[in-house]
Amino acid sequence: MVTLAEVARHAGVSASTVSYVLSGKRSISSATRLRVERSIQDLGYHPNAGARALASSKSNxxxxxxxxxxxxxxxxxxxxxxxxxxxxxxxxxxxxxxxxxxxxxxxxxxxxxxxxxxxxxxxxxxxxxxxxxxxxxxxxxxxxxxxxxxxxxxxxxxDFVATGALCAEHLAGLGHRDIAVIGEAPAVYERHTGFAERTLEGLRARARELDLRLLHRPSDGGYDAMAATLARIFDERPRTTGFVVQNESAVEPLLALLRRQGRAVPEDVSVVAVCPDPVAVHASVRLTSVAIPxxxxxxxxxxxxxxxxxxxxxxxxxxxxxxxxxxxxxxxxxx
Amino acid sequence: MVTLAEVARHAGVSASTVSYVLSGKRSISSATRLRVERSIQDLGYHPNAGARALASSKSNxxxxxxxxxxxxxxxxxxxxxxxxxxxxxxxxxxxxxxxxxxxxxxxxxxxxxxxxxxxxxxxxxxxxxxxxxxxxxxxxxxxxxxxxxxxxxxxxxxDFVATGALCAEHLAGLGHRDIAVIGEAPAVYERHTGFAERTLEGLRARARELDLRLLHRPSDGGYDAMAATLARIFDERPRTTGFVVQNESAVEPLLALLRRQGRAVPEDVSVVAVCPDPVAVHASVRLTSVAIPxxxxxxxxxxxxxxxxxxxxxxxxxxxxxxxxxxxxxxxxxx
DNA sequence: ACAATAAGTCGAAGCGCTTCGACTCACCCT
DNA sequence: AGGGTGAGTCGAAGCGCTTCGACTTATTGT
Incomplete structure (x- = not known):
């Protein structure tokens, strides 16, 4: 373990000089700077993190x-x-x-x-x-x-409020009137993580302005949970043609179920996801989505x-x- | 920032004693130990990580x-x-x-x-x-x-070799003879990350023993890539009834494509995945899988x-x- | 009863670095 | 010519902790 002192000795300068070369906090003649830098190279010196943290009270x-x-x-x-x-x-x-x-x-x-x-x-x-x-x-x-x-x-x-609004606008612009929102798992709402609620808020506000009808259903991921949720949605609102999904693990089950029910995407129903881009691109239908950056x-x-x-x-x-x-x-x- | 020395003063002992209380490297009478521990509590003391690292040359x-x-x-x-x-x-x-x-x-x-x-x-x-x-x-x-x-x-x-063997055995046991292996993206093989190759190795070795016919095709994830890959597979080996998939982002596209082609899972074709359990459980068909622990x-x-x-x-x-x-x-x- | 041992404590010497003050030289201005 | 200035360097004092040796007092074996 090479220390600063050894570098100093090797370069024929004092320890503080080496320190100043390293930190640049005082001016150093380029001659000494070069000499010190060579010594650092030659000896393979690495400043000790602990010592540094102690002396400077910064851990980096x-x-x-x-x-x-x-x-x-x-x-x-x-x-x-x-x-x-x-x-x-x-x-x-x-x-x-x-x-x-x-x-x-x-x-x-x-x-x-x-x-x-x-x-x-x-x-x-x-x-x-x-x-x-x-x-x-x-x-x-x-x-x-x-x-x-x-x-x-x-x-x-x-900005999840704006995200919700954006989804609503997009679907409204395409002529959809009945929108179902597949939200995060109930547990997420219970923990009040906020983002799920904010999306919903944005969605609701804009839906009201644009005269959309919104149905919100939280959903655990997975095929079976999704099947139940979807059944309830079409039961309550048979004319639903737009979906907003904010739950990565609900996306594929939803698509699979829609297919199985003979509802074509996007001809019969439209789906907007809120998810990272890779998820949207790799899904079995390339998803219109709001990316999570x-x-x-x-x-x-x-x-x-x-x-x-x-x-x-x-x-x-x-x-x-x-x-x-x-x-x-x-x-x-x-x- | 409370220091060890302050704790020592507060407890009426020396600094080293406090240190020994903390580290337990020397015996301390329970009376002093208690006194020191109280002082630590009272003052809200936390050892300084940098100083500790410097003195002990251990960073934890x-x-x-x-x-x-x-x-x-x-x-x-x-x-x-x-x-x-x-x-x-x-x-x-x-x-x-x-x-x-x-x-x-x-x-x-x-x-x-x-x-x-x-x-x-x-x-x-x-x-x-x-x-x-x-x-x-x-x-x-x-x-x-x-x-x-x-x-x-x-x-x-x-043990990816054993993993491959296990997949081969399972499919062979169910009577499948023609197996297609959907591997990781070509880039993974090029980087020689090893695990993909080892799985294949295990698969091939056991396939030979069990008299299976194996076709290996790397695949980028995503629907389109998978569609091309799958077409080639059925083109070369129309009687393929077993799939081993080692690529999380190929799983859903594969299932979707098989469905679209009217091949039922598991009635017509069987799929074994090598993936983490949550992926297997949340897929649109609950997947038989070897878990990545x-x-x-x-x-x-x-x-x-x-x-x-x-x-x-x-x-x-x-x-x-x-x-x-x-x-x-x-x-x-x-x- | 007495050396040997163990338990409990302290003081001091660092660990390797940063940083402050002080010192030495030019060099410039008037 | 003399004081002021700034660049460049050094020495020394810590930063807060661990750890070694040494010391004091009980405890044990014989």
Whole structure:
């Protein structure tokens, strides 16, 4: 293990000089800089992270807290995580991965130990028990998702209200009048994760303006659950011709069931999904969808966090504008 | 920020005593222990991670290197990551998330800086350029996946050869003679990620023994690619009645296409998938499958790493035995 | 009864780095 | 010519923790 002191000796300078070469916080003659850099190369020196953290009280680490439930909106979470990790690297930070399993205590542990300089929380619920701790810790943090009370917090999320509105507009524009919304699993609503409710809100508001009739049904994923849900929908509203689906694991079952019932997509019924683009593209019918910009969300979260760490902090909410891509699953309402 | 010294003063003992209370490395009278623990509570003390790492040259962090490609076998990766993170916590470690983007240099950075005590590499290719560095760094490491050369390495993986054999046996047992294998995307084979090839190997070996005829076709995911692949398969081997699919994003398109062609599953053709259980359960036909035990892999990887860090290290390869679950997608071959 | 041992505690020396103040030289301005 | 300025460098003091050796007091064996 090569130390700074050894590099200094090798280059014939003092330790502080090497440190300044590394950090650039004081001017160094280019002659010494070069000499030091050569020594660093020659010896294969890497600064010790612990020592650095201790001396500077900066860890250069951002903690990312993921939901534990590995069965839900997984691809989105994964994309966010990867985007966070890569973006963080471009700013010189590494990412510590925390799972929701520990919950609030993890926040305390990380902020208390100086293990990370900042936190990013995913899957924030409307009334999240990690937030009070976060607030009092005073540690820079960014949420991905939108809690009920956002004072003093920075949040990044897709504008789900606008997303709902967009779906309603698209279907209305094609002449559909009866719309069924296949929502997330009931558990998601019970946890009040917010985004599902916000989509619905946007959907309802615009539906009212556009004079659509809306039926909302949460649904667990899977074929059997979907079959039951679908039966109830057509029972209540036989003239339903438009579907909005916000549940990745309901998409394929829905398509399969519609096919089996002899309803052609998009000739008889139209389907709009709210899901990541890859899911929409790989589905058995290429889906018209509003993308969940997972990468963008991860990237923006890191950028906010880094800005805070550099003092250009700005609290507030950034809602990303939704984009609807028309593919093969929506068409004019049947006459 | 409360320090050890303040705790010591508050409890009326020396700093070293507090340290020993924390680490349990020397015996402490229960009276002092209690006093110190109360002080820790009262002051809300959390040891500083950097200082600890510096003094003990242990970071209590395990680095996990994930593949960058967020579009492939995502749920598996995610499950592994979460399992690694939670298991690591039970052993007192945190997890640093690295993406493959940085490649080998990341290995150097992390081992060099003492940022992590050990590494876990996912998505290891047969001839992985991170391995030489890993070997020379001498840092404890575990691979998830199986490279070509495993001397001096510890690896955890599903036994894909046995997996292939298991699929062949199951279909043969049901009377199928002509089997088509829908493999991963060609890119996967080109990268020599190994597991795809090993599955095929197991499949071929057992097929020979059981006198099955096997046709292997890699396939990109998605409906259109699958349509082309499937057409070619029935063109070459019209009597194909068994399918083995090892590509999550090919599963639904395959099922959809078979339905559209009027081939009933499992009456006319049987389908066995190699995929995580949730995928098999949520598919539009509940799939007979060999599960990819992602959680188990993550857990075992951490356990090996921790064992190494504790000196009970054992190099070697641990191949998890595959298990085939019969669901609704396989049945007797048609007469 | 006395050395040997164990239990419990403390002081001090670092771990490898950052950073502050101070020092030495040019060099420039008037 | 003399003081001011800025560039370039060094020394030393920590950052908060672990850990080694040493010390004090009980406890044990013979």
């Amino acid at each position: 680490i951002i903690a990312l807290m993921m939901p534990l439930r590995t069965d839900m909106y997984v691809p989105v979470m994964m994309e966010i995580a990867v985007a966070v990790a890569t973006t963080a690297r471009t700013h010189g930070y590494d990412v510590l991965l925390l799972t929701g399993a520990e919950g609030a205590p993890a926040v305390r542990r990380v902020t208390g130990s100086g293990m990370a300089d900042a936190m990013i929380l995913m899957d924030v619920e409307l009334d999240d028990d990690r937030l009070p701790l976060l607030r009092e810790s005073g540690q820079p943090a960014v949420l991905i998702g939108l809690p009920a009370e956002t004072v003093g917090l920075t949040c990044v999320d897709l 997972a990468q963008e969300m991860g990237r923006r979260a890191v950028e906010h966090v880094v800005a805070k760490l550099n003092g250009h902090g700005t609290d507030g909410i950034e809602l990303l504008a939704p984009e609807l891509t028309v593919r093969a699953s929506t068409g004019p309402a049947p006459a | 962090i395990i680095a996990l290197m994930m593949p960058l490609r967020t579009d492939m076998y995502v749920p598996v990766m995610m499950e592994i990551a979460v399992a690694v993170a939670t298991t690591a916590r039970t052993h007192g470690y945190d997890v640093l998330l690295l993406t493959g983007a940085e490649g080998a240099p990341a290995v150097r950075r992390v081992t060099g800086s003492g940022m992590a005590d050990a590494m876990i590499l996912m998505d290891v290719e047969l001839d992985d350029d991170r391995l030489p560095l890993l070997r020379e760094s001498g840092q404890p490491a575990v691979l998830i996946g199986l490279p070509a050369e495993t001397v001096g390495l510890t690896c955890v993986d599903l 992602a959680q188990e892999m993550g857990r075992r990887a951490v356990e090996h790493v921790v064992a190494k860090l504790n000196g009970h290290g054992t190099d070697g390869i641990e191949l998890l035995a595959p298990e085939l679950t019969v669901r609704a997608s396989t049945g007797p071959a048609p007469a």
